[in-house]
Each structure stands twice: as structure tokens, then as C-alpha cells.
Amino acid sequence: GRNQEMQSTIKFIIDARTRIVTITGKLGIGKAETATAVCRYMLQRNHFSDGMVMLDMVNPTSDGTIFSQIAQVVGLNAEVKTSTKDNKKLLKSLEKMNILVIFTRIDEALAQSRHPEWKKGLVRNIVSLLQTCPHIKLLTTSCIPVCNLLALPSQILERTIELKPLDDKDTVSLLLKLSRPIQAMELTDNGTLTSTQLLHLLRHHPIIKDVCRGYPGIVCRVAKLLQYHLLDGAVKLLSLNRPCEKILPQNLSPSEMSFESFWKGLSSTGVTTASDFCLHLNQHFTSTTHASRGLSSHDLEEIIRRITTSSAGEIELCKIQSWWSMWYLPFHGTVKKILHLWDAVDPVTKIYGISHNKQIFHAYLRTTAPGTFALRLSANYAGDLSLAYVSEGGEVVHLLLEAQPEGFQLHLKDVVDVYENLEDFVHGFTTLRWVYPSFEKKQIFTRAASHEKKNSFHI
Numbered sequence: 001g002r003n004q005e006m007q008s009t010i011k012f013i014i015d016a017r018t019r020i021v022t023i024t025g026k027l028g029i030g031k032a033e034t035a036t037a038v039c040r041y042m043l044q045r046n047h048f049s050d051g052m053v054m055l056d057m058v059n060p061t062s063d064g065t066i067f068s069q070i071a072q073v074v075g076l077n078a079e080v081k082t083s084t085k086d087n088k089k090l091l092k093s094l095e096k097m098n099i100l101v102i103f104t105r106i107d108e109a110l111a112q113s114r115h116p117e118w119k120k121g122l123v124r125n126i127v128s129l130l131q132t133c134p135h136i137k138l139l140t141t142s143c144i145p146v147c148n149l150l151a152l153p154s155q156i157l158e159r160t161i162e163l164k165p166l167d168d169k170d171t172v173s174l175l176l177k178l179s180r181p182i183q184a185m186e187l188t189d190n191g192t193l194t195s196t197q198l199l200h201l202l203r204h205h206p207i208i209k210d211v212c213r214g215y216p217g218i219v220c221r222v223a224k225l226l227q228y229h230l231l232d233g234a235v236k237l238l239s240l241n242r243p244c245e246k247i248l249p250q251n252l253s254p255s256e257m258s259f260e261s262f263w264k265g266l267s268s269t270g271v272t273t274a275s276d277f278c279l280h281l282n283q284h285f286t287s288t289t290h291a292s293r294g295l296s297s298h299d300l301e302e303i304i305r306r307i308t309t310s311s312a313g314e315i316e317l318c319k320i321q322s323w324w325s326m327w328y329l330p331f332h333g334t335v336k337k338i339l340h341l342w343d344a345v346d347p348v349t350k351i352y353g354i355s356h357n358k359q360i361f362h363a364y365l366r367t368t369a370p371g372t373f374a375l376r377l378s379a380n381y382a383g384d385l386s387l388a389y390v391s392e393g394g395e396v397v398h399l400l401l402e403a404q405p406e407g408f409q410l411h412l413k414d415v416v417d418v419y420e421n422l423e424d425f426v427h428g429f430t431t432l433r434w435v436y437p438s439f440e441k442k443q444i445f446t447r448a449a450s451h452e453k454k455n456s457f458h459i
Contacts, residue, residue, distance in 0.1 A: 013139065021138070029165065050099045052100045066122070066126075091129070094132070174216060175222060225237065236402075362396045364436055385408065389431065406420070
């Protein structure tokens, strides 16, 4: 889907007049991936006889880093130098070399740098490099052109290629390439589909139109999520209409829920062990929700299973960070909202944890009387609740209660109803009579007398 942009980038790099080529675009549009593909193409064809150098722009250290890294990669075995005299020696050594230097995420590096003089040093080094070494060119990625970003001299010719979102066809192709096979049942109730029909329905599915929107970075995120969720579940988790902050309780300090704060208290590196993570997570969960009932060992096992498939016992920061924003924040917000029910386990558990899936609830309820029900926090739909009950005909039925800022929303027979609290829902749903295993619901779920007749319905 980026062939035209790649060809333009290569054309500009080969042009003798061009010294800097910058791939621009919004975050997640695929700038780094496009730059990598261009470099691979040019490396295979030996366009730069002395090689290519990719510099670490996110963690700069000193003025001499740029010259030293280039010299080391091309075989000059230079140590890191900082003095003007040493830099001139390195530049002299690089003067006749034919090299492509790649600066990725240069705008992010500038924003993150803690060295006030680093930008000035970077500008000075780039200008010296391009003026002294006529056969060296720069390939960069940035949200805006580098000459504007660094205020480089106007005589340095920069060419830019702006990346636009992929069209729906290319977005679908990329998603299918990165994710598991998409099943027909996720798109239609009509059974089997031809490959053409599946592609057509997928192109018009909200996962493409509303979530991915042509951004390869989001497509990669969706592909990982689809390892554990169906299409509609992934849409729900990633919906822009349900940001996590809307679900968080208003009286909770944002710093308490920041991933950076959580990770800082857990590990000083980019990985942690599963056992340390579970211990730290449970401490965070009980201290920030003020719950007396923590996550069970089975709940924690389910969380680990969803974060990583690794059997090494270690979890990477990036995997936990994605899970934190997409799943933990909505889940945490719902527990805070129903804390009085979550903590209540005497004489019976009112809200079960995420390890109690459909199969377990089915086994619990299949031999019980009609009207028997149980509630659990959903593992697949972050922050939502799942209800299982026995119908008049003895069938175990499963319904989803979606967490909303104003309460809980139920979709039933083309009717959408919102309940301020779970007690209203349970008492309004007259089909529900017994809390599993056999407790009368009015003994377990109580509510104010003023709500006794509100929103009653029966199936």
C-alpha cells in the first residue's frame, strides 16, 4: 500500500541535489516502517557503497555522538569524541564516503531530550556533515519537515513525502496479513462466505472504518487484540466513543492510574516477572479501589494469559502498557462503581471474577431452577458485566451489560435501556428470581424503596 511513497522516497534520495529526505505524517501512519522498507530496497541494490547508518535519536548523549556512531558503523573504529578538534578529524575521514544516514523519530527525540543544548549541537553537526561530506545523505522521519523543525540553512535541499492513511482495501490486506484468519461468523449470520464476500464485508466493518482508519500503527494494535477477541469485541475495546477516562471514577487521582507510576513501582527495566507483576497488580487494585476482596489467583492467571503467550515467565513493558490502557482501566473503573457488590461474598458471591467464563457459568446453572442467575466481570469486554440465567425453558442464556458513565446499558430485543445501578437492573428483570445457587434475589440485592417499580421487564 506504500509502493508509490517508497518510489518517491527512493527517487529523491538518488537525486544528486537532495541532501535530506523526510517521510512525514501523523503518529501511527507508518513512517518508520516505510523508511525501513526503503533502506532494505537500497541496501539490496548497493546504492550506497559505504553502507547505511541508523542513529539512535531517542537517547542522545553528546555533540560527538553523530560523528562517532557513523564512523564506528562504517569501520573507522572511532571512539566517542566531544571536542571540536576530534570532530573535525572524524569529518575528514568521512569526507569521501558514500553513506545514507537514517534519523528516525527525530521530532520525538527533540521533545524527549533532557539536554537543552542538544538541539543546537544536532543542527551544528548536521550542517557540518552535509557541507563537508557531499556524498552523505540523510533519511529522516518526523511529523513535520526537518529543515523547519531544526531551522536548518535554506541552501540545504530537503524533499518531503507525506504519508496519508491507507485506503480501505489496503487496510484490510494489512490486517489479514498481520492477524489471525477472520471467520465468516464474525461478519454475518448466513454461514459461509466466499473470499470476495468476506473482503467486501470486512471493508465496511467498523473495525476498518471507525477503528483502523487507514493507520498501520492502529492496524498492528488491532491485529494483536484479535488474537483474543472477535471483531465486535475488538471494536468495543478500541472504540473512540468510549475513552477509558470516561469510565474512571471522578474522585480517583489520575496519577494513581498512570501506567508510568505503576511500572516505576514494579521494575526499573523493560521487563518483569509474572509473579512480581501479579503481586504488584493486586496491591495496586486493592489500594486504589479500596476493595477488601482482591483479584483471585485464577483471575490473575487469566490476565497473564491475555497479556503474553510467553512461557519464559517474563513480561515486557510494552505488552503490559497496551493491556493497561485497553483493559485494566475500564475494568478498574467498573469495580470501583460496584465496589459494595464486589466485596460482598456472604452468604453468596454477588459478582464473580473474570476467570468465571461462559462454560463455567453454564456448568453452574444447567441443573438449577428457572430464574437462577449469576453475574461476573467480563474478560473479553473490558469493564462490562456478563449475566447468565436459566430461562423458563431451562436454557442457560448469556447477556452483556455494557458499562457506561451513567450506569449500565442493556441491548435486548432491539431495545436499549440504561440502569443507574445493578440493583435496579436485577430487580427490574422479573425473569431473575434466584441468585446462584438458590438464594432469593431480594435477600441478596437490595435497593431503595423509591426504585421498586422502575424499568420492570420480563423475557
